[in-house]
Amino acid sequence: MDAGRSAASHLPAPGRIAFYGGLGAAAVAGVLDWPVAAAIGIGTVVARRARGSERRKPQRSEHAATT
Incomplete structure (x- = not known):
């Protein structure tokens, strides 16, 4: 189960998968x-x-930029 979650965390979002699939x-x-x-x-x-x-x-904060 942990291996599946690990693999899924490295996959792009579904919309991006469709984009790359369309390119392919x-x-x-x-x-x-x-x-x-x-x-x-x-x-x-x-x-x-x-x-x-x-x-x-x-x-950067405004204070840091002016001092």
């Missing part, structure tokens, strides 16, 4: 070349991580 399906169908689909997927992951780390940065 588009590559398999020939709508996108696989390097383009891979670049879009990797770019999306990098952008989400960068945005997430930006939100977690501690904000």
Whole structure:
């Protein structure tokens, strides 16, 4: 049971799984070349991580900025 929970905690949200699945399906169908689909997927992951780390940065207070 713990192994299942651990694996599930590493999976992306259902909407993201659909997005990546759609990219994969588009590559398999020939709508996108696989390097383009891979670049879009990797770019999306990098952008989400960068945005997430930006939100977690501690904000400087006004007092600290003026002294």
